[in-house]
Amino acid sequence: MQVNPQSYSPLTKLIVTYSDTGFSGIHPDDTLMNELEELMEKNEQFFCLADFIQIQIKYTSKRSSKMIGIEPADVTPYHFFEATHPDDIERHSLGRTKLFKLAHQLFIAEKGHALLSSNLKLRNPAGGYSEILFQCFLFYSASPYKTVYLLEVHTNIDWFKFTKNKYHIYVGDDLFYFRYPDEELLKVGHELSDREFEILKLIESGLSSEKIAEKLFLSVHTINTHRSNMLAKTGKANVPDLIYEYRKRGLL
Numbered sequence: 203m204q205v206n207p208q209s210y211s212p213l214t215k216l217i218v219t220y221s222d223t224g225f226s227g228i229h230p231d232d233t234l235m236n237e238l239e240e241l242m243e244k245n246e247q248f249f250c251l252a253d254f255i256q257i258q259i260k261y262t263s264k265r266s267s268k269m270i271g272i273e274p275a276d277v278t279p280y281h282f283f284e285a286t287h288p289d290d291i292e293r294h295s296l297g298r299t300k301l302f303k304l305a306h307q308l309f310i311a312e313k314g315h316a317l318l319s320s321n322l323k324l325r326n327p328a329g330g331y332s333e334i335l336f337q338c339f340l341f342y343s344a345s346p347y348k349t350v351y352l353l354e355v356h357t358n359i360d361w362f363k364f365t366k367n368k369y370h371i372y373v374g375d376d377l378f379y380f381r382y383p384d385e386e387l388l389k390v391g392h393e394l395s396d397r398e399f400e401i402l403k404l405i406e407s408g409l410s411s412e413k414i415a416e417k418l419f420l421s422v423h424t425i426n427t428h429r430s431n432m433l434a435k436t437g438k439a440n441v442p443d444l445i446y447e448y449r450k451r452g453l454l
Contacts, residue, residue, distance in 0.1 A: 208382045212238045213249065213353065222345045225251050225260040239264055245382060246358040250277060254305045254340060254352040269334070269358060271327035287323035287331050293369070294322055296454070300373060301338055305350045308342045315341040317380050319372040321359060321388070335359045335370065335383050362388050373451045392453050393435045401428050406445050406454055 216238060220228055228235065242248050248265035252258060262274035272281050286294045297320055304316040318338040323331040335357040342350050362385065364370075370388045372379045379387060394402065404414045411425045418425075429441060438444040448454045 209241075210355075210381055212241055213355070216251075217341070217351075217353065221341075221343050221351065224253070224343075224346045224349075225351070228261050230264070247355055249353060249355045252279075252352045252354070253349050254301075255309060255349045260351075267327075269326065269332070269356065270324055282324070285325040287325070290322045293320065297322075297336070297338075301340070301352075304373075305340050305352070308340055308350045309348070311342070312344065312348065313342050314375070315339065315377075316375050317372065317377065319370065319379055319387075321364070321370045324356075333359050333362070333364075335388070337380055339380055357383055359383055359388065364388075371451065371453060392448070392451075394432060398428050398432050398435075401425060402432060402441070402445065402448070403454065405429075405441055 212234065215234060219234060220226075230239075238249075242263050242265045246265075246269070248263045248269055250259055250263075250266075251261040253260060257279065259277060259279075262277045264274055266272050266274050266277050270277075270281065270285055283291075283294060283298075297318060301318050304318060308314050308316060317340070319336065321333055321335045324334045326332045335355075337355040337357070339353045339355075340350055341353075342348075362383075369391055370383075371391045379390070381387065392399065400418075401414055404417065409417070411422050411429070414420075415422045415425045432444060433439070433441070436444055436447070438447065445454060
């Protein structure tokens with residue numbers, strides 16, 4: 203069987219084939235699932251399908267054992283959080299919160315889809331950590347009952363070297379970003395330096411420039427310079443607009 207490793211069309215076919223049955227009756231050895239497992243093997247990926255509203259995993263592909271050391275039948279949402287590198291726990295928590303908000307919006311609207319995509323370091327079976335891209339595709343379904351499903355594709359991206367403390371993030375409904383990752387995709391993220399992002403989070407928490415300067419042992423002039431640089435980099439007129447944009451993108 204020949205599978206184009208750059209194509210996600212077998213994943214689309216999986217949704218079309220099984221969504222009306224609530225993703226029940228999936229046989230791991232049928233033709234489509236064999237095609238998907240071949241795709242996952244070539245791409246160093248595995249995927250999970252879940253009923254997000256009921257928080258129930260419906261199916262996990264075989265390579266979970268190779269990538270996170272958990273057999274498919276044993277994978278739970280807890281495993282992903284527990285295996286996250288301590289440096290990425292805060293981002294993981296922010297991502298999960300944003301994912302719940304997106305799912306809730308789809309469920310209330312009773313239509314649509316959304317995508318949240320980001321990278322996290324996960325513990326691998328060897329005891330080290332691998333850089334994993336999480337592509338979380340949410341979609342509403344009214345059959346066989348009303349719910350929101352999650353198709354989550356995990357890709358090993360150790361080959362891509364992020365600059366210090368930079369990471370990929372996309373939140374939206376453009377399915378152009380739901381594809382096999384390349385450098386262009388992985389460079390989508392926030393524009394701020396580590397210090398600027400730290401200051402933005404402190405502003406969001408309600409601290410003034412004076413209080414931030416005191417907390418970070420910097421001058422007020424330095425804090426205000428960082429504020430100006432943030433706006434110049436992002437093209438925003440003011441910091442509240444920047445905070446709103448970053449919240450919408452799942453960065454805060």
